[in-house]
Amino acid sequence: MVAVMKPGVDVVRATQMEDHDQNDWTIVAAAFKAQNADLAARVLAELKRVDRYTFGYQVTRYTHCLQTATRALRAGADEETVVCALLHDIGDDVAPYTHGDYAAAIVKPFVSDENHWMVQNHRTFQGYHFFHLMGQDRNAREVHRGHPAFERTCRLCDEWDQKAFDPHYDTMPVEAFAPMVERLFGRAPNRRS
Ligand SMILES: [Fe+2]
Numbered sequence: 001m002v003a004v005m006k007p008g009v010d011v012v013r014a015t016q017m018e019d020h021d022q023n024d025w026t027i028v029a030a031a032f033k034a035q036n037a038d039l040a041a042r043v044l045a046e047l048k049r050v051d052r053y054t055f056g057y058q059v060t061r062y063t064h065c066l067q068t069a070t071r072a073l074r075a076g077a078d079e080e081t082v083v084c085a086l087l088h089d090i091g092d093d094v095a096p097y098t099h100g101d102y103a104a105a106i107v108k109p110f111v112s113d114e115n116h117w118m119v120q121n122h123r124t125f126q127g128y129h130f131f132h133l134m135g136q137d138r139n140a141r142e143v144h145r146g147h148p149a150f151e152r153t154c155r156l157c158d159e160w161d162q163k164a165f166d167p168h169y170d171t172m173p174v175e176a177f178a179p180m181v182e183r184l185f186g187r188a189p190n191r192r193s
């Protein structure tokens with residue numbers, strides 16, 4: 001059964017965008033703003049979704065994300081980088097062939113160009129640790145050497161991401177990172193497309 005909302009104070013009158021009047025648009029704009037008030041909580045709920053999957057590893061992809069962020073935090077990374085580390089594999093289940101793009105799209109309005117690029121391209125850099133096992137060039141990331149985000153993406157993958165599959169590591173709970181996620185997604189978004 002399809003839910004239907006009756007037009008009113010909080011529901012637009014028009015049934016197609018072409019017929020929106022200014023009042024309709026005021027309602028939609030207010031709803032968009034209200035919806036985004038809990039964006040951080042929704043992002044964390046999405047991240048929790050990958051706790052259902054191990055993809056053959058000893059830890060779930062959720063624990064892997066928490067462990068990657070824990071390692072970044074303990075290495076002294078700044079908060080924006082830690083949140084990127086936390087969210088880098090958020091789409092591993094629903095976007096298995098484009099998970100870097102998926103995660104990058106989520107953080108894009110709230111992070112630097114370099115950190116956006118890092119998240120978007122992290123698989124190619126992580127590939128140094130497994131591409132050769134697939135008969136591919138483990139040095140594929142070298143085509144990006146010289147890019148402003150090259151070094152930070154190496155650090156994400158070499159020092160934190162590729163190590164974060166250890167069930168015995170003292171991984172910090174999501175509560176340790178939630179305030180950081182709140183602060184990041186509470187920033188004024190840069191609505192570049
Ligand atoms: Fe990844």
Ligand SMILES: [Fe+2]
Pocket residue numbers: 064068088089161
């Ligand atoms: Fe990862």
